[in-house]
Amino acid sequence: MELTKVVPKMEETFGKIVYAGMGKVLTQGYGRNSRVAARTYNLYSDRQRADDVSVIVTGNTFEKAFEYEEEVVLVNPVIKAEGRNIQGRGSTNYLLYADDIISATEAAEQSKQAAGRNTEK
Numbered sequence: 001m002e003l004t005k006v007v008p009k010m011e012e013t014f015g016k017i018v019y020a021g022m023g024k025v026l027t028q029g030y031g032r033n034s035r036v037a038a039r040t041y042n043l044y045s046d047r048q049r050a051d052d053v054s055v056i057v058t059g060n061t062f063e064k065a066f067e068y069e070e071e072v073v074l075v076n077p078v079i080k081a082e083g084r085n086i087q088g089r090g091s092t093n094y095l096l097y098a099d100d101i102i103s104a105t106e107a108a109e110q111s112k113q114a115a116g117r118n119t120e121k
Helices: 102-121
Strands: 015-030 036-045 051-057 072-075 076-088 089-098 100-103
Touching: 015 051, 015 072, 051 100, 072 089, 072 102, 100 102
Parallel strands: 051 089
Antiparallel strands: 015 036, 036 051, 072 100, 076 089
16 A cells, blocks of 8 residues: 555644745646646744745645735645655655645634534534
8 A cells, every 4th residue: 555645633733834925836738828737835834943834735726815924724735755766865855735725814714604504504
């Protein structure tokens, strides 16, 4: 059995994450046929202090506007490992993917609405 992805416990792994800036825009195709396939965002984490966190958003590829250091939430985050072998030495790069990135206030509103729908039934 092959390990294809890991679904992280975001609070335990990253703690509070805040927006640190826009990263790269990944496109597919050429010329008029090109389209945005993914966007990367740079984040700060209060648990992963030594390194900045980069997330690749593949689901909703529309550009997002966040304030600097605004708290954000990742939708359906997944960590994938990318291995390399260079002259007999191995290294692993861990990539964080998500379907979307939203502000923490928007996530709180969505959860309140979902809770309200559940109590109406």
